Amino acid sequence: MKSTGLLVDCGAPPTGDSHTDCHKVIMPVRDALDVISGKWKLPIIIAVSRGHNRFRDIERSIPKITSKVLSKELKDLETHKLIRRTVYNTQPVQVEYTLTPYAATLESVIVALQQWGLQHRKKILGK
Amino acid sequence: MKSTGLLVDCGAPPTGDSHTDCHKVIMPVRDALDVISGKWKLPIIIAVSRGHNRFRDIERSIPKITSKVLSKELKDLETHKLIRRTVYNTQPVQVEYTLTPYAATLESVIVALQQWGLQHRKKILGK
DNA sequence: GTAACCAGTTTCCAAAAGGTAAGTGCTTTA
DNA sequence: TAAAGCACTTACCTTTTGGAAACTGGTTAC
Structure with missing residues (x-):
């Protein structure tokens, strides 16, 4: 899922009626998914938040x-301003993420996904 | 090495094995992402939840x-048991999703993503 | 003096995701 | 009788994702 800009072009919103309500939810969700969906982005954010700050450590x-x-x-x-890369000019160069x-504003998203994932696994594995 | 406060409490002490600690968050999140990530799954769920139940309507x-x-x-x-497909034997056959x-258990995930997406769009456009 | 660690990059490639356009078989509407 | 709607499917193609493995150019530890 790659988009050209920072926000999703959802096309012209359908005018009026029942579609509008729907569109008001779909568009923000797609904006969010555009930034954080994929297999690795949230795991990386979680790892860094838990104190894994060096490349090999992550x-x-x-x-x-x-x-x-x-x-x-x-x-x-980094381009989405969620992670900062800092280079220290030590010997050798040390890089910290x-x-x-x-x-931090993603916390509620992560918590929601974590909790849903937990109960989903329980449901799938026999319970 | 400071934290931004994005610390998901998963019941393990922060002083413990940080890898184990980290995995307790990463694994459920990946389980969830496996089911709902991608460009279209959540938009479809939202559309159906808003009363768009026929193929062309969705x-x-x-x-x-x-x-x-x-x-x-x-x-x-359907295979993930999130949507049910019902065929009515009318003339012609009518299919309802x-x-x-x-x-419904995905509600909190959708709300979290919707709210994050809203503020993200504001941040990108309104700065 | 060589093995290992660091922070990556490069190449090659396969699989998955997704878009375009057309078609299918059926029915209803004008 | 033609057009349009429904619920899809098919064929073809491009883009995106991501895995494997090697490699770079430095540093440090044994």
């Missing part, structure tokens, strides 16, 4: 992620 | 979706 904390994918997703998250304050 | 209510994609996503949602009670 990589190790997320099962099955590869360095190539991590590198690309970190760049995406931290969440921006803006990323 | 199609019209979601900007830019095509019948091919809608058909495929509806099948996926409805949400299962289980789909």
Whole structure:
């Protein structure tokens, strides 16, 4: 799911009636999904929020992620202002990834997904 | 190494094994994303929940979706027990899509995404 | 002096997602 | 009788995603 701009072009909103109500929910949800959907973005945000701030540390904390994918997703998250990359000119150079304050606004999304995922797993695995 | 406050409480002490701690959040979130991520699944659920129950009606209510994609996503949602497909043997056959009670459990996820999407759009446009 | 760690990048490739356009078989409406 | 609606399906194609593996250019530990 790739869009050109920062917000989703949902086309012309259907005028009036029952569609409008629907559209008012669909559009914001699509805006949000555009930023955070995909296999890796939220796991990365969670890992960084739990104190995994170095590249290899994040990589190790997320099962099955590869360095190539991590590198690309970190760049995406940086352009969406959810993660900040800081380079310290130590010897050798040390790179630290931290969440921006803006990323904290995703907390309710993460909590909702975590809780739904938990009960879903219980439901699927026999209960 | 400061935290932004995005700390999801998953019952483990922050001083414990940070990888285990982290996985308790990542795994459920990934379980949830497996079911609902992608460009169309939540928009379809929203449309159906708003009373768009016929194929063409759903199609019209979601900007830019095509019948091919809608058909495929509806099948996926059916196998995940989120949508029920009912065929009435009228002349001609009438097909109705409805949400299962289980789909209602996604409400908090949808609300969280909708609200985040709303403020995100405001942030992007209104700065 | 070589093995390992760091922060990535590169290449090659397969699979999944998604768009375009047309068609199917049926029925209803003008 | 033609057009349009319903519920889809099919074929073809491009884009996106992501996995595997090697590699780079530095540093540090044994």
